[in-house]
Amino acid sequence: MKIIYFCYGGSHSSIAAAATHLGLLPLTGDWQGKQLLGLPYFDVQVASEHGRFQFMGTDLEGHQVYTIASRNLKNFVELVRGLAAMFSIPQEDLFIVSTKPCINWTMAVGGFLSRHWGIIWLGRPIVVWGTKKSFFSFVTLVGQVKAELPKTPVSLLYPGGSVK
Amino acid sequence: MKIIYFSRTGIFAPAVAAGIHLNQLPVHPPSMPEEILSLPQFHPEYRADNSPVLAGQDCRGHDIYILGINFDRHLVTRLIESFAGMYDLPAASWRMVDLEHRKPALSLPLVLYRSLRLRKMEIHVIALHLLRVYPFLADQVVNLSRELDLQT
Numbered sequence: 130m131k132i133i134y135f136c137y138g139g140s141h142s143s144i145a146a147a148a149t150h151l152g153l154l155p156l157t158g159d160w161q162g163k164q165l166l167g168l169p170y171f172d173v174q175v176a177s178e179h180g181r182f183q184f185m186g187t188d189l190e191g192h193q194v195y196t197i198a199s200r201n202l203k204n205f206v207e208l209v210r211g212l213a214a215m216f217s218i219p220q221e222d223l224f225i226v227s228t229k230p231c232i233n234w235t236m237a238v239g240g241f242l243s244r245h246w247g248i249i250w251l252g253r254p255i256v257v258w259g260t261k262k263s264f265f266s267f268v269t270l271v272g273q274v275k276a277e278l279p280k281t282p283v284s285l286l287y288p289g290g291s292v293k
Numbered sequence: 294m295k296i297i298y299f300s301r302t303g304i305f306a307p308a309v310a311a312g313i314h315l316n317q318l319p320v321h322p323p324s325m326p327e328e329i330l331s332l333p334q335f336h337p338e339y340r341a342d343n344s345p346v347l348a349g350q351d352c353r354g355h356d357i358y359i360l361g362i363n364f365d366r367h368l369v370t371r372l373i374e375s376f377a378g379m380y381d382l383p384a385a386s387w388r389m390v391d392l393e394h395r396k397p398a399l400s401l402p403l404v405l406y407r408s409l410r411l412r413k414m415e416i417h418v419i420a421l422h423l424l425r426v427y428p429f430l431a432d433q434v435v436n437l438s439r440e441l442d443l444q445t
Contacts, residue, residue: 180371182379202364204343211344212376215295215358
């Protein structure tokens with residue numbers, strides 16, 4: 130299954146959610162700004178890249194995690210689901226999650242300064258601070274996503290082996 | 294192959310292009326908009342939802358889709374390309390045809406009818422506008438058809 134986290138710019142909230150999902154950030158919130166800035170695609174997306182699916186990694190259940198910038202595209206979910214239907218891809222293969230509810234105003238301001246106006250030296254620390262403040266809403270969101278995901282039998286993940 | 298006619302200005306131009314492609318409309322512009330208005334997408338109750346809609350299958354066996362996006366067409370193009378890449382779909386299995394044209398559809402009657410929610414009148418004005426850009430839409434379809442013929 131492909132899990133797609135999407136937000137306006139595909140640079141901050143969707144990356145933070147995907148990183149949380151993949152265990153790239155400790156769920157305790159005990160991480161430094163450097164760790165966040167070291168994540169792939171964090172605060173580097175430019176407008177000409179919006180609309181591209183970015184592969185972030187594969188989770189322990191074998192699901193592929195992607196992020197994407199949807200900007201203010203209305204019915205983004207319907208469009209992606211429509212594409213899946215057009216290409217005869219089963220709808221169950223897609224799990225699409227908006228990370229917009231996790232965005233606080235500091236993330237929005239910092240992200241806008243860094244990505245839209247290019248004032249990285251000012252915007253980046255603000256967006257990191259905002260992400261840290263909002264981190265547990267990402268943890269909650271990812272927890273809800275994982276609870277809804279179908280569980281892959283261990284025998285399929287580790288054929289012929291066992292898990293301790 | 295899946296052929297997607299799309300336009301940033303809604304579903305109507307793609308519907309006309311698909312109509313020409315599927316021989317539901319003539320290649321030469323009709324003198325009156327009635328033929329255009331007979332397409333199902335021009336029914337006042339028809340609602341598009343920003344996802345590709347199957348319009349039919351052409352004589353070569355290609356599926357013809359229409360997509361009205363009301364948004365940045367470059368973003369949507371990238372999204373579809375990237376979606377195909379994510380699933381390793383061969384580039385030859387789909388084709389997008391951008392129907393962006395220079396003549397704006399916005400006119401005072403259109404704005405008026407839209408704001409007054411006079412859907413039937415609004416659609417009639419759109420159909421009249423599409424008659425103006427009909428040669429452009431027909432050219433897009435004819436060029437594509439020639440290309441497809443050369444491939445087969």
